[in-house]
Amino acid sequence: MRYEGDVYRPPSEAHSLIVQATLGCTHNSCTFCAMYKEKKFRLRHYEEVLKDFQMARSYYPHVERIFLADGDALCMTTDKLLRILDSAREIFPECTRISVYSRSSHILNKSASELERLREAGLGIVYIGAESGSEEVLSRVNKGERPAQIIQAVKKAESAGILTSITFVSGLGGKELMTEHAIETGKMIGEMGASYVGLLTLILTPGAPMYDDMKSGRFIPLSAQEVIEELDLILSNADCISDCVLRSNHPSNLISLRGTLPKDKERLLTQVRRAKADGSITDLRLKNRYL
DSSP states (O other): OOOOOOOOOOOTTTSSSESSSESSSSSSOOOOOOOTOOOOOOEHHHHHHHHHHHHHHHHSSSSOOEEESSTGGGOOOOOHHHHHHHHHHHHTOOOOOOEEEOOOOHHHHHHHHHHHHHHHEEEEEEEEEEEEOOOHHHHHHHHHOOOOHHHHHHHHHHHOOOOOOOOEEEETTTTTTTTHEEEHHHHHHEEEHOOEEEEEEEETTSHHHHHHHHHHHHOOOHHHHHHHHHHHHHHHOOOOOOOOEEOOOOOOOOOOOEEEEEETTHHHHHHHHHHHHHOOOGGGGGGGOOO
16 A cells, blocks of 8 residues: 555554545644644545555455545545545445544534435544543643534534544643543533543653653643543543443553443443552553453
């Protein structure tokens, strides 16, 4: 396959065919993120995408899922994205699902009928980085979106029959905003009605502006114990009405959690509180102790 620069995809798309429909991220200004920094955002020409599909078809006899990278493929006009989706289904008739990353603003910019057409053309799931339910945290990390926008976008996509998978980042508020970040994130999980929620843990790397803030002491990250305490607060405030599959099993996480809210909420909280009471989780090497 022909890839330009580093390619990122959701963990659940590990076995999917990845084809770049766009390069980079339309926003690319979140202070905690070092992704796509080497790229200038652009849409790829349809002919480039089509050639990649044809090349993949010659390599792979069976493609069940396709992920259209990079960030924000949903920023394309509906007609252009439909053309790509139609070609994907024509070349890979066995494909059961096509997925993309998106900012909530791109979902809100599309009408309900446009989203329904995209779903009918094979778009099955949209991955959104919500990061936090706290307006203050989102403002400080320069997310460029507000919690109310993200909630509205999730509900709009789900109503159109497109599943949403929403990512939140534990520790994003640091010590100063730990409680606010946790409580508001939990409330947002309960309110928005997403099909899936994934919890990651903040790991800052060179290239992210927040990394420099951490090195200078302007941003104070959470300790391992505080991450677990924050997780307790998030789950305690996540009062979901509809089923939401929750995962906290990324390599960044200190505790691996799997369950469906609301039915598994107490079991997950018990698991977190066991770890919190134990007090022995200090680094990533011990995370599997509480599987």
